[in-house]
Amino acid sequence: TYQYEGGNSGSATFDFVIAKADYDLSGISFESDSLVYNGQMQGLLIKGQLPEGVVASYTEGLINVGSKEIVVTFTGDTLNHNEIKLELKATLTITAKDLAQNMFEAIPDQSETGEAVEPAISGKFGDAKLELGTDFTVTYENNIAQGTAKAIVTGIGNFQGEVELTFEIGESDLVKARKAREALEAKYTTDEVPTEFVTTIDSAKFDDEILQKA
Numbered sequence: 001t002y003q004y005e006g007g008n009s010g011s012a013t014f015d016f017v018i019a020k021a022d023y024d025l026s027g028i029s030f031e032s033d034s035l036v037y038n039g040q041m042q043g044l045l046i047k048g049q050l051p052e053g054v055v056a057s058y059t060e061g062l063i064n065v066g067s068k069e070i071v072v073t074f075t076g077d078t079l080n081h082n083e084i085k086l087e088l089k090a091t092l093t094i095t096a097k098d099l100a101q102n103m104f105e106a107i108p109d110q111s112e113t114g115e116a117v118e119p120a121i122s123g124k125f126g127d128a129k130l131e132l133g134t135d136f137t138v139t140y141e142n143n144i145a146q147g148t149a150k151a152i153v154t155g156i157g158n159f160q161g162e163v164e165l166t167f168e169i170g171e172s173d174l175v176k177a178r179k180a181r182e183a184l185e186a187k188y189t190t191d192e193v194p195t196e197f198v199t200t201i202d203s204a205k206f207d208d209e210i211l212q213k214a
Contacts, residue, residue, distance in 0.1 A: 020082045023051050023074075030072055030088035037065055037097040037158045039126050044070045044092050053077045054084070065158050067093045096160035099153060103130065107151060107167035117143045117169055121151060125159075135159050146170060 028048040035042050043061030050056060054076040062068050070092050074084040104123040111117075121138050123130035130136060136153050143149040151165040 022082050030090045032091040034093040062094045065094050065096050098161040099155045099159050099163045109168045112146050112172040
């Protein structure tokens with residue numbers, strides 16, 4: 001309804017359009033970052049508060065050491081807002097995890113063999129077993145003669161750094177058997193020792209239970 005200043009009045013109908021609004025994403029940023037390997041899928045997150053109704057979607061992140069471009073896109077209410085064409089990109093880098101002493105089991109005492117003694121190395125990161133040749137390599141030092149030997153574990157792949165594990169090399173099994181035999185011979189004459197003990201002594205094989213019985 002309208003009215004002119006001269007007093008005339010009347011009515012008319014007008015059509016108008018309400019245009020869709022644009023979302024304001026000026027406060028949103030997406031930055032490259034470097035994260036340490038943790039055995040899980042990792043990604044990047046935007047910074048800033050999204051407008052109500054807007055959702056951010058990311059391309060897949062990374063698990064293993066390396067770099068990857070991550071892309072984030074946005075969707076919102078298309079009934080009242082224009083399509084969001086903004087696309088942000090950033091680089092995700094996964095770096096190697098430092099090896100730590102507590103990742104590895106203690107190496108049990110070993111027996112001298114006359115050759116290099118190289119016991120197996122067992123380790124875990126979280127619930128995952130560390131694999132020789134995939135996660136680490138190992139070299140040994142002072143591992144032939146009796147005494148304290150060393151295993152040097154070096155991280156590879158998703159791991160880096162070094163860990164030193166020590167272990168003891170003691171008398172050989174044969175030497176232990178000979179000493180046990182001499183101890184029995186000093187205590188018993190051959191006639192006094194039961195047949196099962198003589199057989200064991202002569203074969204240089206010893207059983208703790210047999211020695212205990214003796």
